[in-house]
Amino acid sequence: MRALVLAALAASLCLVGPGGTFAEEAFVTNQLSEDLMVVDLTTSRSVVTIPIGGKPAGVAVSADGRFAYVTSPEAKAVTVVDAAARQVAARIVVGGGPLGIAVAPDGRTVYVADWYAAAVRVIDTASRSVTASIAVGTSPSGLAVTPDGKLLLSADRDDDSVSVVDTAMRQRRAMINVGTRPFGVTIDADGTRAYTANVGSDDVSVIDIAEAREIGRVPVGMRPYAVALTAGRGFVTDQYGGTVSVFDLASLKPIKRITVGDYPEGIAVTADGKRIIVACWESNTLNIIDASELKVIGEIKTGDGPRAFGAFLRRTE
Known part of the structure; x- marks a missing residue:
């Protein structure tokens, strides 16, 4: 029976693009086992486990899929992983407490939230060095870049605000008041709205990016961590609730809460928008949700303490 379930799940995750079939991988930071696990979502199996160290937490895969960038708060470093070769390519010391991380759409710049310094470190991916530091609010956590690469949003947890940073000028140009202790931040595909957990x-704050203001709030479960968007809906991991809250993006009305593993944290949407991948920290699992049917359709074992905080999915041809 288990084999049949895995086969059905694998078939459901085999995606079709303009050039034929393609698959996806999840790059999961396991904080307690201090490694990065690469999971083939087509076969629902681990491909490799890469030692990282320093209690890895944040992860961001570049748009071209060449590299995964991993933050290690205890090591005060960012590890660069060659995604195809499945090996560490470099380690960059950034200092402080690196947590959230985001890669610019063109792949030339990586932004790292320094939890302790109220700053975002700027890494040049060619030289693999820190080239600038941008002042933001207190305890920056989640980061997101607009699709055009012009703006960076930082969820500043202990200031109850989101900083809007001009990436060309490398300075904050607005501060938006949101709910209490924002953590994850996600920008929609049009670059018009952002959502903070x-x-x-x-609750989740809804932000009009152009107007730099909060335009709505959505009640969700206990201790929301991060937000994913697909098919006109928002999906939010509720750490203490062991659920994923679903709400309508147009009306901002709650739709459902889906029970997942214990302490869900990182969340991402597959390239076709049909599946939601959820990292459950205490269950040591990835839960897979059908975005249309709003139910869990699979589970994959991970290492110890998966966080997967950031853009942790990679499309492979």
Whole structure:
């Protein structure tokens, strides 16, 4: 029976693109086992486990799929992983407490939230060195870049705000008040709206990016961590609730709460928009949700303490 379930799940995750079939991989940071696990979502199996160290937390895969960038708060470093070769390519010391991480759409720049310094470190991917530091709010956590690469948003947890950074000028140009203790931040495909998971107020703030203001709030489960968007809906990991809250992006009305593993944290959408991948920290699993049917359709074992905080999926041809 288990083999049949895995076969059905594998078939459901075999995606079709303009050039034929392609697959996806999940690059999962396992904080307690201090490694990065690469999971083939087509076969629902681990491909390789790469030692990282320093309690890895944040992860961001470049748009071209060539590299995965991993933050290690205890090592005060970012590890660069060659995604195809499945090996560490470099380690960059950034200092402080690196947590959230995002890669510019063109892959030339990586942004790292320094939890302790109220700053975002800027890494040049060609030289693999820190080239600038941008002042933001207190305890920056989640980061996201607009699709055109012109703006960077930082969820500043202990300031209850989101910083809007001009990436060309490398300076903050706006600060937006949101809910209590924002953590994950996600920008929609058009680059018009952003969504923050507010850990302290158990809701999601909706931001109009052009106007630099909050335009709505959505109640969700206990201790929301991060947000994913697909098919006109928002999906939010509720750490203490062991659920994923679903809401309508147009009306901002709650739709459903889906029970997943214990302490869900990282969340991402597959390239076809049909599946939601959820990292459950205490269950040591990835849960897979059908975005249309709004139910869990599979589970994959991970290492110890998966966080996968960031853009952790990679498309492979």
